[in-house]
Amino acid sequence: MKNRTLSALLLIVAAPLTLFSSCKKDSDSPDTTGTGSVNFTVQNVVPAANIVGVQPPQPLVLNSSVAVTPTGETFTVKTFEYYLSNIKFTKSDGTTYDAPDTYFLVDQATAKSLSFTVPNVPSGDYTGVSFIVGVDAQKTGLTDPITFTGKFDALNPAYNMYWTWNSGHIFMKMEGTLTSTNPTKPLTCHIGGYTGATNAIVTAAPSFGNSKLAVRANKAPTIALQANVVKLFDGPNPVTLSNFTGAHMPGTQSVQIAQNYGAGMFTVKEINAN
Amino acid sequence: MAASTPKTWVRQPLGWLLLATLVAVGSAAVAHWRQPMAAAMLLAPPANFPAVVYEVAKNQPNEATFELGRMLFYDPRLSSDGRVSCGNCHQQARAFTDGQALAVGVAGRRSPRNSPTLQNLAWHRSFMADGGVRGLELQALAPLTSAQEMNTPLVDALAKLNTDPEYRRRFAAIYGPGQIDMAQFLKALAQFTSALTSTNSRYDKYVRHEPGGALTAAERRGQALFQAKCSGCHATDLFTDESFRNNGLNTSFPLDSGRAHITLAPTDAGRFRVPSLRNVARTAPYMHDGRFQTLPAVLAHYAHGVRPSRTLDPLLRPPGGQLGIALTEIQQQELLAFLATLTDVELLTNPRFAPPVAQARN
Numbered sequence: 120m121k122n123r124t125l126s127a128l129l130l131i132v133a134a135p136l137t138l139f140s141s142c143k144k145d146s147d148s149p150d151t152t153g154t155g156s157v158n159f160t161v162q163n164v165v166p167a168a169n170i171v172g173v174q175p176p177q178p179l180v181l182n183s184s185v186a187v188t189p190t191g192e193t194f195t196v197k198t199f200e201y202y203l204s205n206i207k208f209t210k211s212d213g214t215t216y217d218a219p220d221t222y223f224l225v226d227q228a229t230a231k232s233l234s235f236t237v238p239n240v241p242s243g244d245y246t247g248v249s250f251i252v253g254v255d256a257q258k259t260g261l262t263d264p265i266t267f268t269g270k271f272d273a274l275n276p277a278y279n280m281y282w283t284w285n286s287g288h289i290f291m292k293m294e295g296t297l298t299s300t301n302p303t304k305p306l307t308c309h310i311g312g313y314t315g316a317t318n319a320i321v322t323a324a325p326s327f328g329n330s331k332l333a334v335r336a337n338k339a340p341t342i343a344l345q346a347n348v349v350k351l352f353d354g355p356n357p358v359t360l361s362n363f364t365g366a367h368m369p370g371t372q373s374v375q376i377a378q379n380y381g382a383g384m385f386t387v388k389e390i391n392a393n
Numbered sequence: 394m395a396a397s398t399p400k401t402w403v404r405q406p407l408g409w410l411l412l413a414t415l416v417a418v419g420s421a422a423v424a425h426w427r428q429p430m431a432a433a434m435l436l437a438p439p440a441n442f443p444a445v446v447y448e449v450a451k452n453q454p455n456e457a458t459f460e461l462g463r464m465l466f467y468d469p470r471l472s473s474d475g476r477v478s479c480g481n482c483h484q485q486a487r488a489f490t491d492g493q494a495l496a497v498g499v500a501g502r503r504s505p506r507n508s509p510t511l512q513n514l515a516w517h518r519s520f521m522a523d524g525g526v527r528g529l530e531l532q533a534l535a536p537l538t539s540a541q542e543m544n545t546p547l548v549d550a551l552a553k554l555n556t557d558p559e560y561r562r563r564f565a566a567i568y569g570p571g572q573i574d575m576a577q578f579l580k581a582l583a584q585f586t587s588a589l590t591s592t593n594s595r596y597d598k599y600v601r602h603e604p605g606g607a608l609t610a611a612e613r614r615g616q617a618l619f620q621a622k623c624s625g626c627h628a629t630d631l632f633t634d635e636s637f638r639n640n641g642l643n644t645s646f647p648l649d650s651g652r653a654h655i656t657l658a659p660t661d662a663g664r665f666r667v668p669s670l671r672n673v674a675r676t677a678p679y680m681h682d683g684r685f686q687t688l689p690a691v692l693a694h695y696a697h698g699v700r701p702s703r704t705l706d707p708l709l710r711p712p713g714g715q716l717g718i719a720l721t722e723i724q725q726q727e728l729l730a731f732l733a734t735l736t737d738v739e740l741l742t743n744p745r746f747a748p749p750v751a752q753a754r755n
Contacts, residue, residue: 265580268576284521
């Protein structure tokens with residue numbers, strides 16, 4: 120409500136300026152000088168229980184929401200954390216902008232981690248975004264982790280997204296309880312791994328649909344992402360949770376789950392122009 | 394060289410004047426000036442050593458940080474039950490091992506592996522018996538956070554340090570005011586652990602033609618045998634080539650697959666880091682699982698106990714012969730005599746590496 124009032128005010132103030140500037144410019148070619156920033160919001164969700172495909176997904180509430188897999192298995196979530204990094208924006212002509220040093224740790228238990236900003240994106244109309252769900256090998260595989268301070272603070276091993284016995288980041292962490300078995304049992308996914316058979320680095324490129332991301336100097340559009348926790352176990356490598364013994368380390372299990380969340384966990388819910 | 398220069402300064406009035414100036418400039422400058430002996434060792438290794446791997450320049454050695462690292466190393470408050478410090482499993486008189494087959498952590502919990510020695514760590518390319526840890530600073534995180542060892546998440550360890558006035562004062566004197574952070578904590582620890590060098594055994598003095606470097610005839614025969622039969626793995630005067638090898642302890646490795654635990658490669662099953670043999674006479678029991686109580690038992694294993702498996706090291710499969718290393722009883726005695734010359738009393742008794750006095754009283 121407040122935002123709307125503010126927007127209206129801005130419109131009144133900005134409208135004459137826009138009119139003025141449009142005198143000098145062809146309205147078909149947007150102002151592509153300078154840079155703007157792009158905000159991201161992330162909403163972690165579970166599919167609406169038992170009415171799959173009919174109702175929109177529901178916000179994930181830790182220790183409460185019941186997540187239902189396509190085969191009807193259910194689980195609750197205690198911890199849901201993951202890295203989004205190496206954010207890349209694509210224009211319709213295929214050219215890309217790789218935002219440097221973008222490493223964000225999303226933690227469902229920490230509200231402020233559910234939104235973040237990528238600054239200094241060149242102005243222009245973008246038609247797509249991609250990001251690594253996890254961390255690249257270059258950064259955590261070759262860089263000395265004690266340098267993970269300042270703008271790389273998200274990578275600090277103190278956040279507990281790090282294997283101390285097998286140096287490297289945990290890309291994705293989901294801990295919860297499988298509730299469709301009797302008795303219930305703990306459900307643990309700690310996903311990571313950099314090279315060869317353990318390479319769990321996946322890139323997600325959720326579609327904008329017909330929307331465009333218009334980046335302009337002094338504007339901050341927002342990409343609203345949704346992340347469906349059930350997609351850990353659903354995708355190219357469906358997982359039957361009653362037989363699942365957990366993923367605790369780099370390995371085949373990690374790679375298969377990473378392929379799942381890379382393929383379908385993230386969707387763009389909407390793009391807000393400003 | 395870096396260590397001898399300051400010592401001559403101290404004896405000169407001008408040196409004291411300079412020191413006073415440095416004190417006025419700030420404690421960090423003084424810290425640089427007072428580089429400990431061991432730091433000089435890393436900057437200019439002995440003639441029979443290769444260059445160090447650890448980037449000493451990024452963690453400039455100085456006395457204050459070394460002493461802080463020493464305090465951290467021997468501080469049991471960093472464990473979840475307040476009873477286990479790094480020094481529990483890494484005791485100086487045992488070349489920083491603990492005499493146990495398997496390491497003992499908080500609440501008497503047993504690690505799955507034997508405590509390794511801490512010596513010449515600045516020459517390591519990787520750490521742990523399986524090579525899973527990539528750097529010296531990072532290494533401290535493994536025992537700190539392991540549930541079987543000190544069982545303390547890094548964030549909890551930093552919180553403990555940040556609520557302790559003495560630590561706050563000492564960290565601030567080195568790194569400036571503000572919260573004690575991960576990098577400061579791990580760098581300080583690394584200044585202590587990297588200083589644990591073993592370079593002055595009788596063997597070292599022998600090969601460098603220094604006083605006190607005489608070997609007996611039996612020891613020299615042992616040395617020749619060692620060169621012929623052992624140095625394929627225990628290479629260079631570090632006495633390890635830092636590779637991972639299967640030395641025939643088992644025919645399969647269901648409980649601890651060693652290097653394969655990290656790489657997942659079946660060809661790495663049963664491969665473990667080749668340990669240095671420096672101070673080996675003081676580090677019993679032996680092997681990653683502490684299965685051999687004595688050095689004669691280790692040699693007996695190589696002579697006639699090696700078990701076959703797909704990943705058994707080629708050096709333990711001589712063509713057409715019995716598995717292992719052909720060693721007569723007399724040869725084993727001579728090898729034992731040689732291995733004893735690798736004991737470095739300086740590492741084992743240097744008071745600078747012992748628990749700080751205040752903590753030793755606890």
